[in-house]
Amino acid sequence: MSASASWFEIVDPVFGHYVLFNAPLKKLAEGFDWAEGPVWFGDQQCLLFSDIPNDRILRYGEDGLTTFRQPANFANGHTRDRQGRLITCEHGTRRVTRTEWDGTITVIADSYQGKRLNSPNDVVVSRDGAIWFTDPHYGIVSDYEGFKAEAELSCSVYRVDPDGTIQAVITDMACPNGLAFSPDESRLYVADTGRAFHADPQHILSFDMGTGRPTRGSIFHKIEPGCADGIRVDNEGNLWSSARDGVHCIAPDGHLMGKIFVPEVVSNLCFGGRAKHRLFITATTGLYSVVLNRRGAQWP
Incomplete structure (x- = not known):
């Protein structure tokens, strides 16, 4: 049985303990074409995120909205490594990079097997320092979020070891997209959003990480x-998880617990704020946030 308020819906009663009735969903900024890739910098009390079609990375903080980098090689997703440095996925250059503390850019990966x-x-970055990233074809199917080009590789999930060795660790998905580890890193979740211009498959897969590499992938949940x-x-x-109607909260066993409604299609999200209890949401043309009675677990 579900219950709802203006900005959320409770499907599992437990979700009622996750939302705060007096903490509203707020729109923080707008005017983007496709906002994506939020990452929280607690040491600087700011959020970085991408506006992909406008080729810029933006910064939201106490001083409002400013431009962090433009041009930005049509950057998409971001995270921080174990040293706190910015790791970025770039559509335009078809690579993953690291921004060093002095501002220089180091290429992490731009090719595989030539x-x-x-x-x-x-x-995402695992606790051993390895960098894991997804490589679908969305940035090369048109000139909207990068540069139209032919794919040279299948759409895969990669792991880059701290020594720079790169390995394709999941190669049988249509278009792997978002990814996250469970708090103990015993599971890797990967969203498959399907090939461009084709709807299926679209679901979240769960992989067993008992061997240190993802195995026994199975369907975890379908949004x-x-x-x-x-x-x-x-x-x-x-x-x-992001969804067409907002953000969905899914229990570790795969059942839907509740929803946070957002008036635009949500692309991505991350936890931040002083206690990592504030959920930042990128949603098409806007940036939103809501304070929860829950803390983010994934680094950073």
């Missing part, structure tokens, strides 16, 4: 309406 990557999309794009986990292992 062939160019497609358009790296989202990225309705819409599909999962960006995903994050909280400190109890619940998965928070």
Whole structure:
């Protein structure tokens, strides 16, 4: 049985403990064409995110909205490594980069087995320092979010070891997109948003990480309406996913717990704020946030 308020819906009663009735959904900024890739910098009390078609990375903080980098090589997803440096997926250059503390750019990956990557999309860093990223074809199917080009590789999930060795670790998905580890890193979740211009498959897969590499992939959850794009986990292992109608909260066993309604299609999200209890949401043309009774678990 579900219950709802103006900005959320409770499907599982437990979700009622996750939302705060007096903490509204807020629109923080607008005017983007496709906002994506939010990442929180707690040491600087700011959020970075991409406006992909406008080729810029924006910064939201106490001083409002400013431009962090433009041009930005049509950057999409971001995270931070274990040293706190910015890791970025770039559609325009078809690579994953690291921004060093002095502002210089280091290339993490731009090819595999002598062939160019497609358009790296989202990225996470595991506790051993390895960088994991998805490489669908969305950034090369048109000139809207990058440069139209032919794919040289299948759409895969990659792991880059701390020594720079790159390996394709999941190669049988249509178009891997958002990804997240469970808090103990025993599971890797990957959203499959399907090939461009084709609807299926669209679901979240769960992979067993017992061997240190993803195995035994199975369907974890299917978002309705819409599909999962960006995903994050909280400190109890619940998965928070983008959806057409907002953000969905999914329990570790795969059942829907509740929804946060957003008036635009949501692309991605991340936890931040002083206690990592504020959920930042990128949604088509706007940036939103809501304070929850829940803390994010995934680094950063």
